[in-house]
Amino acid sequence: MVKRQIVKIDEELCTGCGECVLPCAEGAIQIIDGKARVVREELCDGAGFCIGVCPEGALSIEVREAPDFDESAAREATRRRNEEGETFIRQGCYICSREETETPLLPVRHKGESKWVCTRCLPHLIHG
Protein backbone atom coordinates (compact mmCIF):
# COMPACT_ATOMS: atom_id res chain seq x y z
CA MET A 1 0.00 0.00 0.00
CA VAL A 2 1.13 3.50 -0.83
CA LYS A 3 -0.44 6.92 -0.46
CA ARG A 4 -1.51 8.02 -3.92
CA GLN A 5 -4.27 9.54 -6.05
CA ILE A 6 -7.27 7.31 -6.67
CA VAL A 7 -10.87 7.79 -7.74
CA LYS A 8 -13.50 8.42 -5.05
CA ILE A 9 -17.19 7.69 -5.63
CA ASP A 10 -19.86 9.54 -3.67
CA GLU A 11 -22.56 6.88 -3.18
CA GLU A 12 -25.17 9.46 -2.26
CA LEU A 13 -24.78 11.21 -5.62
CA CYS A 14 -24.27 8.09 -7.76
CA THR A 15 -27.39 6.97 -9.62
CA GLY A 16 -25.74 3.87 -11.10
CA CYS A 17 -26.16 5.14 -14.67
CA GLY A 18 -22.95 3.36 -15.71
CA GLU A 19 -21.54 6.20 -17.83
CA CYS A 20 -18.21 5.93 -16.01
CA VAL A 21 -17.67 2.20 -16.60
CA LEU A 22 -16.52 2.14 -20.23
CA PRO A 23 -14.43 5.33 -20.20
CA CYS A 24 -12.26 3.72 -17.54
CA ALA A 25 -9.94 1.96 -19.99
CA GLU A 26 -8.45 -0.12 -17.20
CA GLY A 27 -11.81 -1.52 -16.08
CA ALA A 28 -11.44 -0.42 -12.47
CA ILE A 29 -15.09 0.65 -12.12
CA GLN A 30 -18.18 -1.58 -12.21
CA ILE A 31 -21.81 -1.14 -11.24
CA ILE A 32 -22.67 -3.29 -8.23
CA ASP A 33 -26.05 -3.17 -6.50
CA GLY A 34 -26.95 -0.08 -8.49
CA LYS A 35 -23.86 1.94 -7.57
CA ALA A 36 -20.49 2.53 -9.21
CA ARG A 37 -17.65 0.91 -7.29
CA VAL A 38 -13.89 0.71 -7.72
CA VAL A 39 -13.67 -3.07 -7.88
CA ARG A 40 -9.90 -3.31 -8.34
CA GLU A 41 -8.00 -0.38 -6.90
CA GLU A 42 -4.75 -1.54 -8.52
CA LEU A 43 -6.34 -0.86 -11.93
CA CYS A 44 -7.15 2.78 -11.13
CA ASP A 45 -4.28 5.06 -12.14
CA GLY A 46 -5.91 8.09 -10.53
CA ALA A 47 -5.74 10.11 -13.74
CA GLY A 48 -9.36 11.13 -13.30
CA PHE A 49 -10.64 10.87 -16.85
CA CYS A 50 -13.79 9.21 -15.59
CA ILE A 51 -14.68 12.40 -13.70
CA GLY A 52 -15.79 14.36 -16.75
CA VAL A 53 -18.37 11.77 -17.85
CA CYS A 54 -20.33 11.63 -14.58
CA PRO A 55 -23.54 13.65 -14.94
CA GLU A 56 -24.04 13.74 -11.16
CA GLY A 57 -20.64 14.98 -10.02
CA ALA A 58 -20.23 11.78 -8.02
CA LEU A 59 -16.62 11.18 -9.03
CA SER A 60 -13.57 12.91 -7.67
CA ILE A 61 -9.92 12.16 -6.99
CA GLU A 62 -8.59 11.77 -3.47
CA VAL A 63 -5.21 10.93 -1.97
CA ARG A 64 -5.31 7.91 0.29
CA GLU A 65 -3.70 4.56 1.06
CA ALA A 66 -4.25 2.17 -1.84
CA PRO A 67 -2.46 -0.65 -3.67
CA ASP A 68 0.11 0.56 -6.20
CA PHE A 69 -1.22 1.05 -9.73
CA ASP A 70 -0.46 -2.20 -11.61
CA GLU A 71 0.32 -1.19 -15.18
CA SER A 72 0.63 -4.74 -16.55
CA ALA A 73 -2.67 -5.81 -14.93
CA ALA A 74 -4.33 -2.69 -16.37
CA ARG A 75 -2.94 -3.50 -19.83
CA GLU A 76 -4.21 -7.07 -19.54
CA ALA A 77 -7.66 -5.87 -18.38
CA THR A 78 -7.82 -3.47 -21.34
CA ARG A 79 -6.80 -6.22 -23.77
CA ARG A 80 -9.45 -8.58 -22.36
CA ARG A 81 -12.17 -5.94 -22.60
CA ASN A 82 -11.25 -5.26 -26.23
CA GLU A 83 -11.33 -8.98 -27.03
CA GLU A 84 -14.73 -9.31 -25.42
CA GLY A 85 -15.92 -6.63 -27.80
CA GLU A 86 -16.79 -3.99 -25.24
CA THR A 87 -17.45 -0.77 -27.03
CA PHE A 88 -16.28 2.60 -25.83
CA ILE A 89 -18.23 5.75 -25.19
CA ARG A 90 -16.94 8.39 -27.59
CA GLN A 91 -15.53 11.43 -25.86
CA GLY A 92 -15.68 14.91 -27.35
CA CYS A 93 -13.62 18.08 -27.24
CA TYR A 94 -15.04 20.31 -24.51
CA ILE A 95 -14.54 23.38 -26.71
CA CYS A 96 -15.80 22.35 -30.19
CA SER A 97 -17.49 19.00 -29.40
CA ARG A 98 -15.66 17.13 -32.18
CA GLU A 99 -15.44 13.48 -31.17
CA GLU A 100 -12.43 11.22 -30.90
CA THR A 101 -13.55 9.37 -34.05
CA GLU A 102 -12.97 12.62 -35.98
CA THR A 103 -9.83 13.96 -34.34
CA PRO A 104 -7.27 12.99 -31.71
CA LEU A 105 -8.17 14.18 -28.21
CA LEU A 106 -5.76 15.05 -25.43
CA PRO A 107 -6.52 15.14 -21.72
CA VAL A 108 -6.29 18.43 -19.86
CA ARG A 109 -6.90 19.38 -16.25
CA HIS A 110 -8.44 22.76 -15.46
CA LYS A 111 -9.77 24.07 -12.15
CA GLY A 112 -10.05 20.58 -10.70
CA GLU A 113 -11.84 19.08 -13.70
CA SER A 114 -10.64 16.52 -16.24
CA LYS A 115 -11.51 17.43 -19.82
CA TRP A 116 -10.68 16.40 -23.36
CA VAL A 117 -9.46 18.86 -25.96
CA CYS A 118 -8.89 18.22 -29.67
CA THR A 119 -5.67 19.02 -31.48
CA ARG A 120 -7.38 21.86 -33.36
CA CYS A 121 -8.50 23.64 -30.19
CA LEU A 122 -5.34 22.94 -28.17
CA PRO A 123 -3.30 25.81 -29.70
CA HIS A 124 -5.99 28.28 -28.55
CA LEU A 125 -5.56 26.98 -25.00
CA ILE A 126 -1.79 27.28 -25.20
CA HIS A 127 -1.55 30.69 -26.92
CA GLY A 128 -4.82 32.26 -25.84
Ligand code: SF4
Ligand atom coordinates in the same frame (compact mmCIF):
# COMPACT_ATOMS: atom_id res chain seq x y z
S1 SF4 B 1 -21.24 8.16 -14.08
FE1 SF4 B 1 -21.52 8.97 -12.00
S2 SF4 B 1 -23.69 8.60 -11.52
FE2 SF4 B 1 -23.19 7.31 -13.28
S3 SF4 B 1 -22.55 5.33 -12.38
FE3 SF4 B 1 -20.68 6.51 -12.64
S4 SF4 B 1 -20.38 7.56 -10.66
FE4 SF4 B 1 -22.52 6.84 -10.72
